[in-house]
Amino acid sequence: MSSLKRITALSDEISKNSKTVTDYLSEKGLEAASFDVDGLAEFPINPSDEEAFKARLALIAATRELHDLSLGPKEGLRYLAWDSANQLSLQAVYEFKLAEAVPLSGSISYQDLSEKVNVPMLNLRRVIRHAMTNHIFHEPEKGFVAHTRTSRLLLEDLPLSSWVGFMTNDLWLPIANVVKAMKKWPGSGESNETSVNLAYGTDTNWFDWLQEDKDLAKRYGLAMQAHGGGEGFAISHTVNGYPWGELGEATVVDMGGSQGYVSFAIAEQFPKLNFIVQDTAGMRVSSTIAKVPEHLTDRVQLTTHDFFTPQTVDAQVYFFRWIFHGFSEKYCIKILQALTPALKTGAKIVINDGTLPEPGTAGYVEEKSMRTMDLFMQITVNAREREVDDWAELFKQADERYKFLKAWKPEKSRMWFIEAEWTG
Template identity: 75%
Template structure:
């Protein structure tokens, strides 16, 4: 396709998918999102609305590509290099509580705002006007600042505010130290040899460092609320996406690193012939969590203490890990799998619910960008990574030849995958 044809094709695709979206919204009496201060935050379209949902994703990809082509490769690269300024102005908005000091209705002069946030006018105004290029604040009258929907969300949406704070305040400096950490510790798989460790001068692994700072831990936990329960991460994808009904009556599932047991509760509610043992470290088994199993599940779900790096003692049919492995490098993932071996019986299944990297150019732009970004962020914080399907196969084989990789699949509309392996003691038994 010639470059001129590409421009026309993208333009036509944008027009076609915009019409699908607007026709759908009009038929439902709905509005589109808007940066107007009282506008909608998100498109009111769920994955169940298949045609408009796919049209929106296609529109995002096409508009991004057309934007980049319109800039051209040379200018695109220049813009990419100085995009850090976006983080800078957003960080200033957070740090100086600018959004909180702009009235929710009406506007405030730059001078009055500068006095309220204690930042000199000539330092403050450039930062705010830069933020405006990202639809954060507006200038309804020259010299005055008012909210857009985006800036107002910083005041009203606490998890989203924490997300912004976490990435602007806590991880930004860590990201700038990743390349330095790669040079200092070439090929390291250790969780305390990262950009975080250089940025904050700590020897602690990321999650230990989090817990050492109460304010940081609170900010992190609140930030994760803004995505953890989002579409594509909901528990029902696991409940519906794995063939739990095919397990024998009375089968035991060990929920490894299962926190407070919520996923086990959800599966046990639907599949009443299955039993669950939720294991996590002692820190997760406080007086507040012990006995927190719903009354109707207490005969089938138990909360227990176990560190998955230590040898497993519970013989079970399934060992289930949800969002565990992407937080560890190969070295430690192998240790986790090897620690299971003492308890594994023939045919025992290991089921992992985690992110999986797509093959390049096989998913929507937004999904690929999200997963590639997540992959990098795991390196920033814990020296780990996201994995492709072949990586999962290799991980099981590296841990023990007696692991037989079965398959990996993504339940419909889920953002997370299910990865399954089986224990076969007769296949390539290793000498202990």
Template identity: 45%
Template structure:
């Protein structure tokens, strides 16, 4: 009896899953993205539209079981080798054993942990990441303990504060039972542990697939600057600048941030990098640099604040100086890869919930420069190969101001 299309498809998929799926070329990369795009489409095709809607309505359950793993530090209590009974794990984490078993068995349906013998839990390759990679653990903690809380109240926030641009008028402030009086950053800064975890989570995000700093290094013509000067505005500990420095050691780089600690100065120390305390809403103090770089800065702010940031740079700009923004850029709906659009829109909604901020389309970036000062010439936005971030560039065509 000849195989039906479904039987043949299932056999092909099983064969593919049993083979190494290695990305070795640009064609492989495109094929991989095509397959990722097809997976949810296939799921909708097989389960039907009504079941898809039902499944969407309880996606929060996946987050709940992951939140439980993070909240009770379960991954660190399960031995990396061997197994542990639910009873013993319950004693260690403080969660009643029946609830613990139910939550972890739900997590297993998402590929997290496994039961080698009944009522005993052990790590698998996925769950080990929560122990062996502190950045991943910090990311899960931030999303499930803080951002999720804000998301629960985001509709209420939009009803309560329509058109607000305040970082305090968000779902996060309602979630922390202090509506309109606190922000994500204010909550994060309350304890050294929260500050550390937030930093680790942001490092993970910045180094994730498509967000690696390598695309910034390789995607812009830094060589044309020769021995020129770059100002990395809001550059934190200088991890992006250090990568540029390693590839172009003749450049002079100033890393600016509102808080500069001794640890920040040493973590990515390079002979051609110096650190400087600076608030990017105030007039720029490093004059006549060739490039003023803003990486992952503007998406934290609403348009009015972004315009203030651009105007603050003007007193330092010489004719021909470049503003280079390395940030996200929303595609028009239905263009490009669906999975990449989904990732970009996830960030957009996350920024709404967390900070009343947003991601932007390319036309929005051009408009920001026009509103900041018509003497900015907008050169456009380009996406380096393999990157999910854009390089958005404008040139100062005015005379020297400062």
């Protein structure tokens, strides 16, 4: 009977949280997200509206669990196993530029669309009608295709469209080769012994291989823009989530900081801090930000330095944002060891990165997101996301003189802060 009680409990929870969300939207005079072509693409609930925001996350988790329970484990496993077909139809929509070919208003027949994109009508109709099961396009009358809000996003949101292309096209073969790579290179931490190398027959590591194709590099950059703009990844969490003001008049070295946009944001809010942004010359060239804002030139410097080479700058804080999750243990240890020539007693290492929650301790959306990110780091570079204990162990392996202090996640952020101190 416990399974019956769980279904009832989930139903009640869905009803309660649906009411909280709809009451909030009604009170604010807002509409909900919709698949209608002119509807809202995102739920208009800000994380600062705490009750409604939490209710929405709880609603997502409860509806998913009720869906899975209603299917049952046997049917659910069968569905999960053939779920790659979702990517297949989405890949076809992206590759054949179907969102661009379907008129934004009105509709187009399958036959006319077939001639427009040069894909045989039966094959075209097959993939589109499958995509429709995921709310991508709809069929207002038999034999005609029209946009939904979801397919319209592929037409109008270039970063999101690039994200779709990157995931369904560029990483399609690597995903299928992960298990083969695990068998070929058991436990490898090398960035050129991955499923990407198997899939594309290259000995080059991911980031170098990426730069060999300008279109791919551009698509990747736009895709990362879409990912970074997701809920919980805003720079404001980096600015407000660490006690920068307590550092006083300190120098912060922003390691791998590209053209310094994060340092700019922190410097704006904390005028006593000075920043030295370090990155390789290649990252300088590929960045779209040209220079330090005029009013920050006396406090922010852009310099060239490879964080695998010995550090020479004496500072109070060495800051890494979204760096360590891109490297295996072996290379993360090298990064930390390269710092030691410059470290003075009391210097702090501040890392702003992803951290895996203990199983079952986070909400469904957060845990699913982080576990998926963990897999993608393996796919591309043989790196991984880490739990809090893993961060502590990383510092210990790098040098016993590192003292792990703590790790915490700012409220509403998806990224954590990890802090350690050099004891000399």
